[in-house]
Amino acid sequence: MLNVQHLMKSMPYTSDVAATQALTEKFAAIRQAVGQVIVGQEDVVDKLITSILCNGHSLLVGVPGLAKTLLVKTVADALDLSFKRIQFTPDLMPSDITGAEILNEQRQFQFLKGPVFANIVLADEINRTPPKTQAALLEAMQERTITTGGENYPLPAPFFVLATQNPIEQEGTYPLPEAQLDRFMFMITLDYPSFAEEVNIVRNTTGAKNIQLSKVLDAAAILEFQALIRRVPVPDNVLEYAVGLVHKTRPSSDRAPEAARQYIAYGAGPRASQYLVLGAKCHALLNGKFSPDIEDVRAMALPVLRHRVVRNYKAEAEGVTQEKLIRDLM
Numbered sequence: 244m245l246n247v248q249h250l251m252k253s254m255p256y257t258s259d260v261a262a263t264q265a266l267t268e269k270f271a272a273i274r275q276a277v278g279q280v281i282v283g284q285e286d287v288v289d290k291l292i293t294s295i296l297c298n299g300h301s302l303l304v305g306v307p308g309l310a311k312t313l314l315v316k317t318v319a320d321a322l323d324l325s326f327k328r329i330q331f332t333p334d335l336m337p338s339d340i341t342g343a344e345i346l347n348e349q350r351q352f353q354f355l356k357g358p359v360f361a362n363i364v365l366a367d368e369i370n371r372t373p374p375k376t377q378a379a380l381l382e383a384m385q386e387r388t389i390t391t392g393g394e395n396y397p398l399p400a401p402f403f404v405l406a407t408q409n410p411i412e413q414e415g416t417y418p419l420p421e422a423q424l425d426r427f428m429f430m431i432t433l434d435y436p437s438f439a440e441e442v443n444i445v446r447n448t449t450g451a452k453n454i455q456l457s458k459v460l461d462a463a464a465i466l467e468f469q470a471l472i473r474r475v476p477v478p479d480n481v482l483e484y485a486v487g488l489v490h491k492t493r494p495s496s497d498r499a500p501e502a503a504r505q506y507i508a509y510g511a512g513p514r515a516s517q518y519l520v521l522g523a524k525c526h527a528l529l530n531g532k533f534s535p536d537i538e539d540v541r542a543m544a545l546p547v548l549r550h551r552v553v554r555n556y557k558a559e560a561e562g563v564t565q566e567k568l569i570r571d572l573m
Contacts (some may be wrong), residue, residue, distance in 0.1 A: 251451045262471050263528050266296075269468075270529055272459045276321040279454050281314050282447065283440040290431045290546050291318060291405070293529070295523045298469045299428025300384055300404040302369070302419075302550065309433045311407040315365045318405075323461040324362035325399065331372040337379035341389045354391065359383050362399050366406035370416045377423060380404060385425040401465050421509070421553070430550035454570060475524040476534050485519040485540045491572045492552050502571050506558035511551035518547045541573055 267351065270292060277288050287303070291314070294301040303311045310326075319326040329340060342357035358364065359380070383389055384404050389396045406427070408419075424430070436444060460468075490498040493510030503510070522543035523535035533541070549565045558568070 258472060261534075262467065263533065266468050266471065266528055267531070269297075269460055269464070273321050274458045276536075277314070279456065280312070280317045281310060282443045283436050284310075284314065284433060287314065287431055287433055288318075289529075290429050291315075293522060293525050295403055295427045295465065295466050296525050297472060297518070298401060298403075299493050299518060299521070300426060301429045301431055302424070302427040302429050303405070304410050305407075305433030306435075307409060309435070311433060312365065312367055313540055315363075315405045315407070317456070319363045319365070320456045321459050321528060322363070322465070323458040323552070324401070324465075324557045326363045326365070327358035328365040328367060329358050331376070333371060333373065335372045337376050340376065340379045341383070341391060342393050352392070352402060353397065354394065355556055356396070359389065359395075360398060360543055362401055362403065364402075364404050369406040370408050370419055372419060373417055374420065377417065377419060381423060381426065384423075399462075401462060401469065404480050417453050424550045425512060425514055426551065428522070429546035432549075450536060463572075469539050470529065472524050475528065477520055477524065478534060480535055480551040481523065481535055481540060482520060485523065486516045487538065488544060488572060489513075489516045489519065489548075490546060490568075495566070500572065502568060504552060504564050506561075506568060507552055508555040509553040511548055514535050515547055515551050520541050522547060539564065544569055544573055 255368035273292055274285070274288060278285075281288065290305075291301055295318075303314070305311055316326070316328070321490045328334075338357065340357050340359050340423050342355050342360070344352045345355050347353040364383075369377065383398060383402070387398045387400070387402050389398065402426075409416075435441075487498060490496045491500060491503055491510075492507060493499055494504045494507050494517075496503075496510070499507075499510075519540055520535075526539040527533070527535035530539075545566060550570050552568060553567045554563065554565065554568070557563075
């Protein structure tokens, strides 16, 4: 067992090498803590933590009952950060997220902060609320600020939106616009557990066992690790591979292969290239490397690109998925 209290040392570290070692230890500690509650889904947990370390937002997509909400809550419990959950419904208003001005006892207007003013915001079933309310998150996700009544209010740092979405029940839902999807670093898909994993899930959740998670990371540590990842050098060939992969998703690009021209309506934008490189940097550090290589970029390709590649009618008619297109491009 990892000594979690030992890992809660004060920041900063004496060198980037020491910080990298601490990062791998804390990453293992978070995985261990989350594994006490969440059975399986190791790759999903890894991607979710990676997005947090890269200062990116994540969208979790899966059928009901796969513990998407529980996963986000468990990760939040393992981090010493403020956490708020917003249940997105058709009658949710933008002010229910951002906050509103009220008249206080002194007959003066006062801004009452909404639940978005937290380090981790769980946007549960984000596609169940109308576009006007969905758009209330756009400024928060991109600028990390909220503007209301002519005043600008900074959100706490670090700030993450971790959203969930049901892919099968479309009645009464409002699909996220491309501009909002592009704000998510990762789209992480969850699949059904294996037979053995489901046996463990039922065993763990039908008894009287109550698990209390220890805090592994605080805000200062996360900000330091985010800065560490930014300082990781990237070889030119890796940078060019990441940008070239994104260009291949654009049917109008001279780098696009025939499959892209035939099946893709719109490709990924420059933000995808940025997230590919950031994710590759983090993936390299977590795997004992001090600089990313092409395999690190490939490991990030699916979660970064799957929600940024828009298929055309021909692809949908022939059942060609985003995942198959991205794998073919690699």
